Amino acid sequence: MYKKDFPIFEHNPWLVFLDNGASCQKPKMVIDWVSDFVSHDYANIHRWLYELSERSEKAYYDSKIAVANLLSCKASEIFYTYNSTYGINIIAGSLVRSKVLQKWDAVLIGIWEHHANVLPWQILAEEYGFEVKFFGIKNDYSIDRDDFVIKYTDNVKVVACSHVSNVTGQIYDVKKVKQQLRDDTFFLVDWSQSVPHFVVDVVDIGCDALVFTGHKMMAYTGIWWVYLKKEWLKKLSPMIAGWWTIEDVSVTGHTLTSGTDKFEAGTPNIIGAVSLLKAIEYVDNIWWMQKIWQHEQEIVKKVLDWFKLLAGKVELIWTFVSENRVGAFSFVLKNQSNFNKIWEIFASHNIAVRCGWHCAYPLHKQLGLGGTCRMSTYIYNDDQDIEKFFEVLSGI
Numbered sequence: 247m248y249k250k251d252f253p254i255f256e257h258n259p260w261l262v263f264l265d266n267g268a269s270c271q272k273p274k275m276v277i278d279w280v281s282d283f284v285s286h287d288y289a290n291i292h293r294w295l296y297e298l299s300e301r302s303e304k305a306y307y308d309s310k311i312a313v314a315n316l317l318s319c320k321a322s323e324i325f326y327t328y329n330s331t332y333g334i335n336i337i338a339g340s341l342v343r344s345k346v347l348q349k350w351d352a353v354l355i356g357i358w359e360h361h362a363n364v365l366p367w368q369i370l371a372e373e374y375g376f377e378v379k380f381f382g383i384k385n386d387y388s389i390d391r392d393d394f395v396i397k398y399t400d401n402v403k404v405v406a407c408s409h410v411s412n413v414t415g416q417i418y419d420v421k422k423v424k425q426q427l428r429d430d431t432f433f434l435v436d437w438s439q440s441v442p443h444f445v446v447d448v449v450d451i452g453c454d455a456l457v458f459t460g461h462k463m464m465a466y467t468g469i470w471w472v473y474l475k476k477e478w479l480k481k482l483s484p485m486i487a488g489w490w491t492i493e494d495v496s497v498t499g500h501t502l503t504s505g506t507d508k509f510e511a512g513t514p515n516i517i518g519a520v521s522l523l524k525a526i527e528y529v530d531n532i533w534w535m536q537k538i539w540q541h542e543q544e545i546v547k548k549v550l551d552w553f554k555l556l557a558g559k560v561e562l563i564w565t566f567v568s569e570n571r572v573g574a575f576s577f578v579l580k581n582q583s584n585f586n587k588i589w590e591i592f593a594s595h596n597i598a599v600r601c602g603w604h605c606a607y608p609l610h611k612q613l614g615l616g617g618t619c620r621m622s623t624y625i626y627n628d629d630q631d632i633e634k635f636f637e638v639l640s641g642i
């Protein structure tokens with residue numbers, strides 16, 4: 247239904263793109279709008295000396311307003327950098343620098359985390375002497391509340407987890423996690439796999455920080471946002487500083503700016519921000535988000551029916567139940583464990599999927615899996631894509 251909006255399919259007519267969990271394709275409207283902006287309005291921002299710069303800056307801040315509307319928060323609580331990985335590193339580093347996280351403290355993260363939400367904590371932990379612990383899942387893949395209670399000791403200062411698993415597509419009840427936390431625990435949620443698929447309300451969930459990466463929602467690569475609750479904007483020192491993060495510098499010291507500017511050192515990704523604005527305009531906020539969700543749920547049901555037919559030959563990781571999930575499905579084949587081979591076969595049929603660990607070693611290790619194949623859907627995938635994928639899978 248939406249495929250015609252995406253030039254990639256015109257230029258690659260046989261392509262079945264099922265690697266959307268990694269990054270998704272860009273609509274013509276976004277490409278044209280961005281090209282238009284670069285052709286007519288682009289200049290560096292935060293200089294205000296000429297009209298072009300003003301136009302460019304307006305587009306940059308309009309982008310933040312669009313993001314804020316999408317998340318039901320304030321534009322003044324959002325700052326941009328480059329991707330989710332970078333974002334979590336910045337938050338982790340700022341928490342250490344601001345002494346919110348110190349020696350003997352602990353960080354508690356979900357076992358299903360992407361490495362982007364594991365390594366920043368582990369690397370800093372080695373240097374600063376705090377501990378990183380994982381809370382687990384039960385056999386039905388739901389959060390193991392008992393394990394959480396045991397691990398959530400008095401020294402836990404940060405809890406961080408993803409809203410949606412990039413391996414199973416499972417939506418976790420992060421609001422319930424928040425309700426279990428003490429007021430002084432910093433709660434970070436990685437929304438990389440949820441924002442592209444359904445409406446999320448940051449205030450309702452009540453997290454302190456949230457990261458999201460624009461390229462998974464039809465914006466260009468290199469633009470990513472962090473929502474940071476107002477009180478933390480004041481408390482945290484930035485990891486990276488330079489132009490635009492200061493009010494004053496002298497030979498004896500400096501004064502940092504307040505608010506989100508403090509976290510946006512140097513020339514930002516202006517073109518990326520505009521691409522995000524245009525991607526959100528393309529989605530047309532809430533009404534279209536609901537349509538994306540409906541479309542996805544229809545596809546999810548069809549995919550699960552196919553997996554049910556292949557049960558015994560193909561093991562789907564997690565469940566055949568369609569509730570609480572987005573269109574990401576990982577699986578293993580009973581008769582073929584060579585993922586490179588499987589990947590190659592799909593590629594030879596112009597089907598883009600992913601095989602491996604999906605940057606989630608801890609989860610794969612807990613499940614005793616040496617890797618999985620993942621197919622992940624988005625707005626433009628249709629019945630033909632799904633049929634072609636399962637035709638090839640059945641053949642393997």
Ligand SMILES: Cc1ncc(COP(=O)(O)O)c(C=O)c1O
Pocket residue numbers: 267268329330331332360362363408410411412436438439459
């Ligand atoms: C849950 C999750 N977190 C973080 C990331 C990292 O995103 P990026 O590569 O944009 O930094 C991904 C990427 O797939 C992801 O799925």
